[in-house]
Amino acid sequence: MRYLMLLRADQPPTPPPPDLMEAIMTLGEEASRAGALLDTQGLAPSAAGGVRVDLTGGQLSVTDGPFTEAKEIISYAVYEVRSKEEAVEWASRFLALHRDRWPGWEGDTEIRRVFGPEDFGPPPA
Amino acid sequence: MTQPTHAAVEAVWRIESARLVAGLARLVGDVGTAEELAQDALVAALEQWPAEGVPANPGGWLMSTAKHRAVDQLRRRQNYQRKLEEVGRMLEQQPTGEPDLDDHVGDDLLRLVFISCHPVLPTEGRVALTLRLLGGLSTAEIARAFLVPEPTVGQRISRAKRTLRDRAVAFELPPPGELPARLASVLEVVYLIFNEGYAATAGADWTRPELCADALRLARLLQGLLPAQPEVHGLAALLEIQASRLPARTGPDGEPVLLPDQDRRRWDRLLIRRGLAALERVQALGGDFGPYALQAAIAATHARARASDDTDWARVAALYRVLIEVSPSPVAELNRAVAVGRANGPEAGLAIADALRDEPALRGYPHLPAVRGDLLARLGRTAEAAAEFERAAALTGNARERAVFLARADAAAG
DSSP states (O other): OEEEEEEEEEOOSSOOOHHHHHHHHHHHHHHHHTTOEEEEEEOOOTTTTOEEEEEETTEEEEEESOOOOSSEEEEEEEEEOSSHHHHHHHHHHHHHHHHHHSTTOEEEEEEEEEOOHHHHSOOOO | OOOOOHHHHHHHHHHHHHHHHHHHHHHHSOHHHHHHHHHHHHHHHHHHHHHHOOOSSHHHHHHHHHHHHHHHHHHTOGGGHHHHHHHHHHHHHOTTSOOOOHHHHHHHHHHHHHHHTOTTSOHHHHHHHHHHHTSOOOHHHHHHHHTOOHHHHHHHHHHHHHHHHHTTOOSSOOOGGGHHHHHHHHHHHHHHHHHHHHSOSSSSOSOOHHHHHHHHHHHHHHHHHOTTOHHHHHHHHHHHHHHHTGGGSBOTTSOBOOGGGSOGGGSOHHHHHHHHHHHHHHHHTTOOOOHHHHHHHHHHHHHHOSSGGGOOHHHHHHHHHHHHHHSOOHHHHHHHHHHHHHHSOHHHHHHHHHTTTTOGGGTTOTHHHHHHHHHHHHTTOHHHHHHHHHHHHHHOOOHHHHHHHHHHHHHHHO
16 A cells, blocks of 8 residues: 655754754665655745645636745655555654654644555456 | 554564564574564564553564563573573673664575575465565465465465474575575565466456565565665566556456556556666666566566557567577567567567467467467458467466457457
């Protein structure tokens, strides 16, 4: 099962501690080497080139960032795992790194299953 | 904080179990014992974590729990005095109970890979042990994946562990001279697991994507453990690219959809990208293309074509020629006939296919008459083409495939 994880955060106004960055790289490497992490990237702030294209009431509109949500989406990751719980475990490890290394950091990871071949097959006989 | 469910504990287990078993096997020298100790630790985790929460370092917790069990067990057996001292010493060196195994993890995992795929084991034993020890799958999960009864898988695993013990297979890396053959055995096991998911030989479903995903995960694990081996990346590339076609490989009614007829917009671009990247690593390692890397290069050529007709068939044909040099196979030669038939016209393809008619390995192989039928039809030799498709239909064991062949026989005769 494939999962997309979107990390949203309210970051303290200080630069991220170097040991956090190191821990994130280590965990990422571990998850990649385990064959579970397929893809991940950090995202530029919505103030730096973020755009929203919207369709409401038949009207297309384009709005430049920054967006005003309390938390910003700051990275995404794509995991291939055997269960939802395994996805939760990887996400929990990722958040725990922040808890242990960057006081004041708050955020959440939204975990969503990606449709896969199993969703397109015939209904079970 | 919410308390972890059994499923959550099992998820931690899947992440930690291979390293745990590998570390324990180095300690006790026997994979079977290591696996039993690891299972004991899992049972303890299932008892304690739901009440107490997952410890901060679950891998360390499982390891020290298993080690304490090991000591308990050995204490009860006087004849293992020497090992007890050994384990005791290891525990003294790590008084915190948080074993610092990082230096060994890669090597231990690699030993576990080679032992699980050891040539003294029958193929089904290798497959079951690999999924169990490296994939972290339970016996029940393996049984479900291979559509065999759970006790059968249990027996395969316990027999394999016993064989390793009886034959005194040491928990060691293969000596350099044996590495190529031993690596081939490892890659073959992963390839077999993938293929069982990709074109299931049993059951009602044509594919079982979850088993493909398990094989892919193993292939990626091997890439990290054996980064200097081109064929490891070759196998990973092949599986990533083949898996990318899974969403297009089954029709709405569960029928197989073969490569030329697939809706390529449904191919998984992420997996294709990963496959091409793995293939680039083969190149970066000096471009020593073995059979898996060559098959991956062929798959990549298909992956790069936006439509079947855009395929660089000359390149596919040339790659098959190299593949046959490296690893002769009548099936590869038949595939070359298809590619040459596309690149240079049906006559040229038919000449290659015709030469295979007396090949014993292809006797009873439905795709030989099917390929000939296709080439004959394109040459306008319709009666011969229809006869070939009927032969193909008679030879296949797959009902869905038979229907496809019969339809083509009708079309050729019509």
